Amino acid sequence: MRQVVLASGNAGKLREFAALLAPLGLELLPQTALGVPAAEEPFGTFLENALAKARHASRATGLPALADDSGICVEALGGRPGVWSARWSAMRREEAAAGRRAVAAPGGAGPADTDAANNAQLVADLQGQADRRAHYYCVLVLVRSPDDPQPIVADGSWYGEVLDAPRGAGGFGYDPHFLIPSVGLTAAELDAEAKNRSSHRGRAMRALVERLREGGLTQAGAA
Template identity: 60%
Template sequence: MRKLVLASNNAGKLREFSSLLAPRGFELVPQGSLGVPEAEEPHPTFIENALAKARHASRLTGLPALADDSGVCVAALGGEPGVYSARYAALNGGEKSDAANNALVVERLRGVADRRAYYYAALVLVRSAHDPQPLIGEGLWWGEVLEHPRGDGGFGYDPYFFLPELGKTAAELSPDEKNRVSHRAQALAVLIGKLDGF
């Protein structure tokens, strides 16, 4: 197994990525277990933030690193919360939690007919901190924001993210179903297609 540092301490992401990468010979190690603090995410785009996180983890461990930056973008909110998805409520005077983030999105959509949204994921894999040609994969997952949560799986905005073609929220999907269709699964499929010779 080849070791990759996951530039995240998110247990949900570790589960998702590990299940998709283990069959391809990669062992993901969360950065926290190697004493790596979280990187700053000051950039306005998902790709820039993912690259900053991957370089940070690789620099501090000397290992190849995988990072993602992902979030939900809501059409009627001008693309918000976007890169601020994980701290949306905190940036607006609330607490930093999934519940607070979801409550704020639902509140801002109250009375709005257009509920379209998409999850976006940018994955970046660097061979070293100074890798001049990082591998990048992107994925989009379209849905709608519900007023009330459904399902107890997933994390983040999943209980409110409804998938019309499946008739379920992301939180109602089994891990296997989600790993086939999610934004991260799509981005990882693109990335895996670039792994020859890694």
Template identity: 55%
Template structure:
């Protein structure tokens, strides 16, 4: 039985991405929603503070190690906005009602961002990057959380392109590959994205700091520190 890590998210697409990225450690992710855990408050202005709050909440409520991802799109011309409010950009602007589904919010977020950038047509004015902050804790009061950060830079398009990915992926043009993040095949994206960079760094820390060089015990799926 693989080791189980509580994911402090109910985003199915994010779960698939992170599961693929963390699979080499022999770890299975289970969403907090599957365990009946409510989402944590995210009142902070930085990715790292929000990710840490979410990880500790999931670990406390689920009584086990947890992983949280706080990520978003930062646009240079907007002073880093939408940033930590990326998932609620259109909601905060009153363009989408509270409680709307992601199938409504994501397109609205994209449309609102394009409206904010309409007066900036030049590529140099449209520089942006995705940021991903991953935090893993062994338990809710872990004094040594693992913190990994990744970035993925590009330019904002004038209209969405591509069907893969989620969130703002259709808007970020990746110059090195000549396509948007949403046009990249998932296996390519999972090798170069902000989340991929952060996850590689987190995997390295988990191997060294959490002792995950050895595979999980077949019978128990125990973590190295359990039963010590």
């Protein structure tokens, strides 16, 4: 493999993944640059959604494809937002209108909310909650072809707490509200190198890279 399509148009993810894959001699191309529309994400698990996205991008481009599905899981909310993380604010509005809790993943049901809207909703949901424990989770799936019968899968978690007030200007998503107690900083206050060492995506990517090396799927001589 020389080129891999990233099944996402998220600029933050592209920066993080490209930096982690560069030492292997792999060029990461965002699917938006190749005219590939976003895939539906109708499933209730991170793994199923990531696999659907990877197969969709590979089928549309004829190239190997890498996809992730990730989100923040909050203990006091029963593990939510989870697979709803990208459109948590919209999901909560839909729940309020329907008068019930959603029971199926709505990934393909509408566009992602803004980070500000999602963060504001999460903070509102945790008002009065003493338990602020949370973790980011990421699963990565790489397929060599659309119908690859042996996708390469890796995952990683990153544990912390949710803050009411945002801190830091880096990162994206819920990063300004995600405190890592061991260092006393939010994910948005870490520099890119420190974040890649510790984050759920960094951990998942390192596991994926090891699998790629073991399988001889990177360029010869890559560090």
